[in-house]
Amino acid sequence: MKDYNILVIDDEAAQRDVLTGYLKKKGYKIFSASSGKEGVEIAGRSPVDIILSDFKMPDLNGIEVLEQVKKINPKISFVVVTAYGTVENAVKAMRLGAFDYISKPVDLDELDLMIDRIIEHKNLKSENQLLKTQLQDKYKISSIVSQSQKMEEVINVAARVADSKATVLITGENGTGKEVLAKAIHYMSSRKDSPFVAVNIPALTETLLESELFGHERGAYTGADKMKKGRFEIAHGGTLFLDEVGDIPQSIQVKLLRVLQEHQFERVGGTDNIEVDVRIIAATNKNLEQKIKNGTFREDLYYRLNVVSIIIPPLRERKEDVLPMIESFIKKYCEENKKDTVEISKEAADVLMKYNYPGNVRELENIIERAVVLTRGKVITLNDLPMSIKGFKEERTITAPGEGTLTEQVETLEKQLIFDALQESGGNQTKAGKLLGLTERNLRYKLKKYNIKH
Ligand SMILES: Nc1ncnc2c1ncn2[C@@H]1O[C@H](COP(=O)(O)OP(=O)(O)OP(=O)(O)O)[C@@H](O)[C@H]1O
Ligand SMILES: [Mg+2]
Incomplete structure (x- = not known):
C-alpha cells in the first residue's frame, strides 16, 4: 500500500471507476465522491493528500471545489480533470492553487507521471520545512526567504551537502x-561553531591576496615586521568562502589548487608546511567555463572547486519569492528604522511582481528599504517606488512631505529625486547628474550631504 490517499471526484460513474480502479491497483488508498459537495465533505473528514476532480459537475464545479478544499486543507494537491477545449478553466484553477490539470480522456501514463511529480514535490516541501525549522531553531538562520520550487531545490541541495567536506561552487x-x-x-554543517571566513577576491591586489589567503612570515616583505596568519589558518575547522573566485590571478590559482589537493601550504616567505582542515565554498557570477576556454582559469582548479555545483536562479525566474521577500524586508527595515510596521498597496505589489530585477534580490531589498524610509503613511504606495520601476513614461506626482520646515521638506524631496535618478541610471553618477540637471561635482556634494551611498 502506498502511503498516499487520493480522492477522485466525478459525477460520471464510469469515469470515476476507471480512475479509482487504476489507482487502487497501483496501491494508493482511494476515496471517491460523486459530487463536488460530497468531495468537499470527504476532504474535511478524511486524510486526503491528492484530489483528482472533474470540472463540470451539476452542483459545484472544479474551481468551486478547489476553493472550498483550499480553505479546509491547503496542503491537499489538487488536479483538475478537464475536457478538451476548456483549458482556460484549468489554467484559472492553477492560478487559484491547483497543482496541475489533466485532459479527458485521461491518459493513465500521464496520470502516473503527474502523481509522481506531486509526491516528489510534497516530499521536498516537507523535508525542507523540517530542515528550515531545524535551522531556524538551532542556528537562528532565518535569512533565506523562499517560496519557489526552484529555491526549494537549491536549499535542499545545500542542506544535503552541508555536512560533507565537499567543495561547493x-x-x-x-x-x-x-x-x-x-x-x-556553513551554519547547517557540523563546522558551525568554527569560523566562517570570507575573502572578497576582487577587492585585493595580487600580492595582498596571496598574503591574506596564506599569511606571511616575518620579513617576507619590506614592512612585514610580524608573522601573519592567513585566512586559511584562521578558518581552520570551519569554512572559507572565496567570493568572486573567477577573478583569482593565475599565480594564486596554482597555490589554491595545491591546498585543495593536499590541504597544505606555506606562508609567503616561509618553508614550513602548514596543514589545515578547511571546507571551501566558492562563488562566482562569471562563466568559468568561458574563462577556461580563454585560458584565464585553470581547468584542474575548476574541477576541484566544482565538486558540488549550485546554481541560484535569477529572481525574475522565481517570481513566487517576490511577495514573501517584500514582507520580510518590510519587517526588517521597519525594525531597523524603528518604524511601526507598514503594508504595501496592491498597485505597488503588482508593479514589483512585474519588474524583472537585473540586480536580483539585492535590488528588491534596496527598493523596499528605500520605500520604508520614504513612506509617510502606513502603506507603501506606487509613489514610494523608484521611477525606473514604475516605468519611465509614467507621470510622477511628487507630493511634499507635509511635515517640518520648508527647508526640511525641500530636502526630503531633493533626496527622493536623487535616489530616483540613481536608480534610473543604474548607479551611474554622470547619467544621474544629467537627468537631474546637476554637474557631477554638484551631485557628489549632495550625495555626501544626504549620506546617500550607491
Ligand atoms: N533568499 C533570500 N532571502 C532573503 N534575503 C536574500 C535572499 N537572497 C539574497 N538576499 C539578500 O540580498 C542581498 C544580496 O545577497 P548576497 O550578498 O548573498 O548576494 P550575492 O549573490 O553574493 O551578490 P553579489 O554577486 O553581488 O556578490 C543581501 O542583502 C541578502 O541578504
Ligand atoms: Mg556576493
Whole structure:
C-alpha cells in the first residue's frame, strides 16, 4: 500500500471507476465522491493528500471545489480533470492553487507521471520545512526567504551537502544570494561553531591576496615586521568562502589548487608546511567555463572547486519569492528604522511582481528599504517606488512631505529625486547628474550631504 490517499471526484460513474480502479491497483488508498459537495465533505473528514476532480459537475464545479478544499486543507494537491477545449478553466484553477490539470480522456501514463511529480514535490516541501525549522531553531538562520520550487531545490541541495567536506561552487547573477547561501551551508554543517571566513577576491591586489589567503612570515616583505596568519589558518575547522573566485590571478590559482589537493601550504616567505582542515565554498557570477576556454582559469582548479555545483536562479525566474521577500524586508527595515510596521498597496505589489530585477534580490531589498524610509503613511504606495520601476513614461506626482520646515521638506524631496535618478541610471553618477540637471561635482556634494551611498 502506498502511503498516499487520493480522492477522485466525478459525477460520471464510469469515469470515476476507471480512475479509482487504476489507482487502487497501483496501491494508493482511494476515496471517491460523486459530487463536488460530497468531495468537499470527504476532504474535511478524511486524510486526503491528492484530489483528482472533474470540472463540470451539476452542483459545484472544479474551481468551486478547489476553493472550498483550499480553505479546509491547503496542503491537499489538487488536479483538475478537464475536457478538451476548456483549458482556460484549468489554467484559472492553477492560478487559484491547483497543482496541475489533466485532459479527458485521461491518459493513465500521464496520470502516473503527474502523481509522481506531486509526491516528489510534497516530499521536498516537507523535508525542507523540517530542515528550515531545524535551522531556524538551532542556528537562528532565518535569512533565506523562499517560496519557489526552484529555491526549494537549491536549499535542499545545500542542506544535503552541508555536512560533507565537499567543495561547493555557487554560481548566480549579482545579488541572487550567493553569500547568504554559503553562510547557510556553513551554519547547517557540523563546522558551525568554527569560523566562517570570507575573502572578497576582487577587492585585493595580487600580492595582498596571496598574503591574506596564506599569511606571511616575518620579513617576507619590506614592512612585514610580524608573522601573519592567513585566512586559511584562521578558518581552520570551519569554512572559507572565496567570493568572486573567477577573478583569482593565475599565480594564486596554482597555490589554491595545491591546498585543495593536499590541504597544505606555506606562508609567503616561509618553508614550513602548514596543514589545515578547511571546507571551501566558492562563488562566482562569471562563466568559468568561458574563462577556461580563454585560458584565464585553470581547468584542474575548476574541477576541484566544482565538486558540488549550485546554481541560484535569477529572481525574475522565481517570481513566487517576490511577495514573501517584500514582507520580510518590510519587517526588517521597519525594525531597523524603528518604524511601526507598514503594508504595501496592491498597485505597488503588482508593479514589483512585474519588474524583472537585473540586480536580483539585492535590488528588491534596496527598493523596499528605500520605500520604508520614504513612506509617510502606513502603506507603501506606487509613489514610494523608484521611477525606473514604475516605468519611465509614467507621470510622477511628487507630493511634499507635509511635515517640518520648508527647508526640511525641500530636502526630503531633493533626496527622493536623487535616489530616483540613481536608480534610473543604474548607479551611474554622470547619467544621474544629467537627468537631474546637476554637474557631477554638484551631485557628489549632495550625495555626501544626504549620506546617500550607491
Ligand atoms: N533568499 C533570500 N532571502 C532573503 N534575503 C536574500 C535572499 N537572497 C539574497 N538576499 C539578500 O540580498 C542581498 C544580496 O545577497 P548576497 O550578498 O548573498 O548576494 P550575492 O549573490 O553574493 O551578490 P553579489 O554577486 O553581488 O556578490 C543581501 O542583502 C541578502 O541578504
Ligand atoms: Mg556576493
